[in-house]
Amino acid sequence: MKKRNNALTGFSWLMIVFLYLPIAILILYSFNESRINAVWNGFTWKWYISLFENRQVMQALTNSLTIGLISSILATVLGTAASIGIKHYSLRWRNVVNGLIYLPIVIPEIMLGLALLVLFSQMKMDLGKATLIMAHTTFSIPFVMVIISARLADMGKELEEAAQDLGATPWQTMRYVILPLIMPGIVAGFLMAFTLSLDDFIISFFVAGPNSTTLPLYIYGLVKRGVSPEVNALSTLLIVSTVLLVIVAELFRRKDSKTITY
Amino acid sequence: MKRFKSLMVGVLSAALAFTAVGCSSSSGGDAQVLNIYSWADNFDPDVIADFEQKFNVKVNYDVYGSNEEMLAKIQAGASGYDLIQPSDYMVATMIELGLLEEINKENVPNLKNIVSTFQTPPFDPGNKYSIVYTWGITGIAYNKNYVKEQPTSWNDLWKDEYKGRVILLNDPREVMGMALIKNGFSNSSTNKTELETAFADMKTLMPNVIAFDTDNIKQKMIAEEAWIGSVWSGDAAYIQAENANVDYVIPKEGATIWADTMAIPKGAKNKELAEKFINYLMDPEVSVKNYESIGYSNPNEQAYPLHSEEYRSNKMIFLDPADIARAEWLVDVGETLQEYDRYWTEMKSGR
Numbered sequence: 001m002k003k004r005n006n007a008l009t010g011f012s013w014l015m016i017v018f019l020y021l022p023i024a025i026l027i028l029y030s031f032n033e034s035r036i037n038a039v040w041n042g043f044t045w046k047w048y049i050s051l052f053e054n055r056q057v058m059q060a061l062t063n064s065l066t067i068g069l070i071s072s073i074l075a076t077v078l079g080t081a082a083s084i085g086i087k088h089y090s091l092r093w094r095n096v097v098n099g100l101i102y103l104p105i106v107i108p109e110i111m112l113g114l115a116l117l118v119l120f121s122q123m124k125m126d127l128g129k130a131t132l133i134m135a136h137t138t139f140s141i142p143f144v145m146v147i148i149s150a151r152l153a154d155m156g157k158e159l160e161e162a163a164q165d166l167g168a169t170p171w172q173t174m175r176y177v178i179l180p181l182i183m184p185g186i187v188a189g190f191l192m193a194f195t196l197s198l199d200d201f202i203i204s205f206f207v208a209g210p211n212s213t214t215l216p217l218y219i220y221g222l223v224k225r226g227v228s229p230e231v232n233a234l235s236t237l238l239i240v241s242t243v244l245l246v247i248v249a250e251l252f253r254r255k256d257s258k259t260i261t262y
Numbered sequence: 263m264k265r266f267k268s269l270m271v272g273v274l275s276a277a278l279a280f281t282a283v284g285c286s287s288s289s290g291g292d293a294q295v296l297n298i299y300s301w302a303d304n305f306d307p308d309v310i311a312d313f314e315q316k317f318n319v320k321v322n323y324d325v326y327g328s329n330e331e332m333l334a335k336i337q338a339g340a341s342g343y344d345l346i347q348p349s350d351y352m353v354a355t356m357i358e359l360g361l362l363e364e365i366n367k368e369n370v371p372n373l374k375n376i377v378s379t380f381q382t383p384p385f386d387p388g389n390k391y392s393i394v395y396t397w398g399i400t401g402i403a404y405n406k407n408y409v410k411e412q413p414t415s416w417n418d419l420w421k422d423e424y425k426g427r428v429i430l431l432n433d434p435r436e437v438m439g440m441a442l443i444k445n446g447f448s449n450s451s452t453n454k455t456e457l458e459t460a461f462a463d464m465k466t467l468m469p470n471v472i473a474f475d476t477d478n479i480k481q482k483m484i485a486e487e488a489w490i491g492s493v494w495s496g497d498a499a500y501i502q503a504e505n506a507n508v509d510y511v512i513p514k515e516g517a518t519i520w521a522d523t524m525a526i527p528k529g530a531k532n533k534e535l536a537e538k539f540i541n542y543l544m545d546p547e548v549s550v551k552n553y554e555s556i557g558y559s560n561p562n563e564q565a566y567p568l569h570s571e572e573y574r575s576n577k578m579i580f581l582d583p584a585d586i587a588r589a590e591w592l593v594d595v596g597e598t599l600q601e602y603d604r605y606w607t608e609m610k611s612g613r
Contacts, residue, residue, distance in 0.1 A: 035504055036484045055307050056323060121339040128342060210297035210342040211322035221302035221325030223477060 023239060030232035047233040057234065060218040064198055067129060067214060071136035072193035078137070079144030079193075080186055084178065087152050105142045112139060113206035120207060127209025135207045136200060140193035147192060147253060151185030184252045191249035195242055294319045296535050299326060299335070299343040301522065304396070306555030313542055319535060336361055336527050344536040347522045351435070353392045354385040354594050356525070362391040363526040369537035372544035375564040383521065384591050393540060396496070396558040397521035399581060399589045400436060401512040403483055403493035403501060416444035416513045419490060424470050429482055429491030432474040434606035435592050437464070439518050440492055449518050449590050452598040461605045465612070474610065483508055494520070496558045499578035510578050512585040519589035521561075 030048070034041035051057050082101065091097050104112060116135045117127075125131060159181065163173045179186075201216040208217055215238055222231050294317075298305075302325040310321050324343075326332040329352040336346070337359075348356055356362050367373060373381070373389060380394040402413050408427070409418075419428050430437050439449030441460035451457060472488050480497050482488040484505045493501070498510035524543070526536050542548055546565040553560035554570060559579050566574070574580050595602065 036481050039485060055311075056302075059323075117338055124339075126342050127335075127339075206338075208324070210299070210324060211295075213324040218302070218325060221327050224327040225302050227478065227481065 026232050027236045027239070030229055030236045032229055032232075035228060047229040048237075051230055051233055051237075054230075056213075056218065060213050060215045063129070063212055064214040064216075067132050067136060067212070068194045068197040071133045071197050072140060072190050074133070074137040075140035075144050075193040076186060076190040079141045079189060080148055080182075082141070083145050083148040083152055084174075087149070101145060102142050104139055105146075109139075109200075109202040113203040116203065117206040127207055127212075129209075129212045131207045131209065132204055132212050132214070135203050136193075136197040139200070139203060140196050143192050143196060144189035147189040148182060148185045151182045151253075155181050184255045188249040188253040191245050191252065195245045195249070198238070198245075199242055294532060294535055296321045296345065296532055296539055297343045298323045298345045298539075299332060299527075300345070300347040301325060302327075304347060304522070304556060306552045308555070309543070309548060309552045312548075313539060316542075317535075317538065321539075333361075342531065343527050344530040344532045345539060346525055346527050347395060348392070348525055350383065350385045350521050350523070351592055351594060353523055353525060357386065357391050361528050363528055363530060363533055364390055365393065365526060365540070366533075366537060369534060370541045370544070372541045375544050375546060375549075375562045377561050377563045379586065380521070380561045384593055386523075392523035392525040393544075394521045394561045395524045395543070396553075396556070397519065397561055398495040398497075398559055399512055399585065400431065400440070400492050400494055400518045400520070401498070401510055401585075402490060403498045403508055403510045404490040405483070405486055405488075405505075406507050406509055407486070408489040412509070413490065413511055414514050416440060416515055418513075419470065419492075420467055421470075424490055426470065426472050427489040428467070428470040429472055429479055429488035429493075430474050431479065431492055431494075432476040434602045436492065436518060437474070437609075438602050438605060439592060441467075443513075443515050443517065443590070446515070450593045450595050452595050454601070457598075457601055457605065461609070464605075464609055468609070468612070480504075495578045495581060499557060499576055502578065512581070512588065514588075516588040516590055517585075519586065519591055 029040075031043050031045070032040055033044045033046075086094070086098065086101075113135070116131070116138065120127060120131050155178075159177055160173055163177045164170075168176065199216065200214075201220065204214050204217055205220075208214065213221075215234065219231055219234055219238075222228070222234075296319055298321060300323065305323070310323065313319070314321055326335070329349050332346060332348065333352060333356065336343070336356075353362070367389075370393070373393060376389075376394065380397070381389055383394065386392045402416070402418070404413055409424075413419075430440075435449075438457070438460055441464045442449050442451050442456060445456070445459055445463060447453070447456045447460065451460075473482065475482065479488075479491065479493060480501050483491065483493065483501045486505070486507075493510070495510065498508070501508045502510070524540050526533055530536060543552060544562055546562060546568055549560055549562040549565045550568045553562075553565075554573050557579070559581065560566075560569070569580075
């Protein structure tokens, strides 16, 4: 490893450029004075300012945040409960159940979106915020469970058994031993669910209804009118907040492996 | 499976309970709600705000990116919308599918303000289900720096000197329609030989075509990547505001006219409120404010004298009546649409 492979380093950098160049250009042009994406005319904040004065953008932002918050709380609660349940009780079809729970991660989003839309219209439910929240909760649960299950697996059974040996009731074990230990995982799961909800386009596209346009849906609608710097600015904000959330989630997820001592 | 089902039910009911709480706390007051499903930036925000204040209502405005997307949503039972804005051909389709409510004209007295030609469009003669909201004509936009002589005919796009500089809309009906008009046929022809002729002609245009691009056509014209092309009049006005070298003309053979309308989907919960909003938008003074903000042509005749000089002198917004008379609507071609799509695919894949 001492001898640096220049070709390989160069290739790595090339890959990074390949991956991030489009995003970098998108961000760069959100500061462009000109209305057109083709020519650079100088630096400005005006597109960001006009965003915050735009009622529709603010409405879409509020929708995204409300839906993201409620769905990620639901997904975290349900996902945590399910992870603990699956770990503790030996279900007869454990592997099958496990597989079924993680399946939505690999099912093409468009299928899930369509399936949910069909379900909602069969149930005669009006599309809107409620259906969006349910859909987002549904696709977030598996991700929450992956994170929390990993955390639970790290924890082992010893602490739990020790607690019970010392006379803790199952509820006390849960409240004072298990939950505090997996809390970083829960927070990471929550942030992940929130990020997924904030970013989702495809599934939202299917199940959105009146008064439930989220940011990604709004951006899509705007693009049909031509890409303007406002779209760039809005996308930049979405990218930056997503990246920040993922970083925070990752920090929480890592925190556990250091703090746990047996 | 049973467990899975009960989990699902649990999720659903939990989410419902949550949103029920969320909704009741946020709505406050008993204001009526109008749910609009439309194109992005299709209203002046102030006009909506004024309407809300004047009539004590709340307007929700959701956006879609294409007619087909909107149709799919309405067909999937997205009840809850009170006002939608389908384009001309989509109005015909939706009437046929029984997806539109009849407009009660007693609630829309301002309908009389609309230019008479828009009161009898072929897709909905008599404005039974729809009222024209924005409209325009697909003509030729060109950059005077590169196109020295003012084009007069669609033929001009075929000139050798524009190799790799012609831009076209990304739409089979628009592009085939243009080729049909150029050859003296109707833009909605269902005649096989006419279509064949138009397609053969289009193939000879391909070396000149830089792109089929509806979304970025404005950028490409402004940045002078494209010199000449088929452009909607409203887009041409936008382009000229950013690049004064670009001008616009409606060719002598004629051109395609389009409109986005106001319509009420079947089963709308606030039909009367939607009609009130439609009527409000057609008030001459309101329409002046609205259309000058969104930059489209106003179909409101009573509003013409009220418009600013700048708006009125823009020939891409205030189109010449003689040009309008030459323009032709796209009408439903039924099964022949498959032929259009086949030619379209061949055209694009043969590039």
